Amino acid sequence: GAGVSQSPSNKVTEKGKDVELRCDPISGHTALYWYRQSLGQGLEFLIYFQGNSAPDKSGLPSDRFSAERTGGSVSTLTIQRTQQEDSAVYLCASSYRTGANSPLHFGNGTRLTVT
Amino acid sequence: GNSVTQMEGPVTLSEEAFLTINCTYTATGYPSLFWYVQYPGEGLQLLLKATKADDKGSNKGFEATYRKETTSFHLEKGSVQVSDSAVYFCALEGSNYKLTFGKGTLLTVNP
DSSP: OOOOEEEOSEEEEOTTOOEEEEEEOOTTOOEEEEEEEETTTEEEEEEEEETTSOOBOTTOOSTTEEEEEGGGSOEEEEEOSOOGGGOEEEEEEEESSSSTTSOOEEOOOEEEEEO | OOEEEEOOSOEEEETTOOEEEOEEEEOSSOOEEEEEEEOTTSOOEEEEEEOSTTOEEEETTEEEEOBTTTTBOOEEESSOOGGGOEEEEEEEEOTTOOEEEOOOEEEEEEO
16 A cells, blocks of 8 residues: 655755645554654654644754644644755654554655755 | 664675674663664665563564663674665654654665
8 A cells, every 4th residue: 555655755945935844644544753864863853643632742943843734644844944954854654553563654755955 | 861872884794794783772661672774765664673671573684682781772684685785773662652763874785
């Protein structure tokens, strides 16, 4: 079946512009995560949604970052007034439920370049 | 907070060589431990996992044992192949279900 789909795959934007990144999780997966992968920095947790619970936003680096998940499915990560340090690959992952017996399925990411 | 420290690469080996990628962690409670792999041009995927102390995870010839006494989860393979060339990430899942990842180790296997 279809995996986690992210769009766009690449995004180049000018400093100060807003961007929206989209994630379509695997159907039926209740948990959805956003991570950021920067060169030499590994994967940095951003935000986590589980079902109808309030999201865990503890990883968002500043108030310029926000995310929402509509109808328990598609998620959008929004970065306002982008800065050059926001350049990274943004990864979305979903899982059937939380816990180690339900591994994360990752999308291929959106490569964001802020010029 | 939780953290994962893994051996920094890059690691370059010849085919059929023995591989070890070290991973240690800091966490409260009893985390689950994972190795994820990212092949060139592909998304991350789970390689193996262990959910409690002394468990051994294994897949595709790779193994890792959850060592609580040394807070380690080192990845090993007895004989690597060119197709194992990838970036390997050690990760832990704490009680809050968030995965904390290490910085990744690039492995290149030459024929």
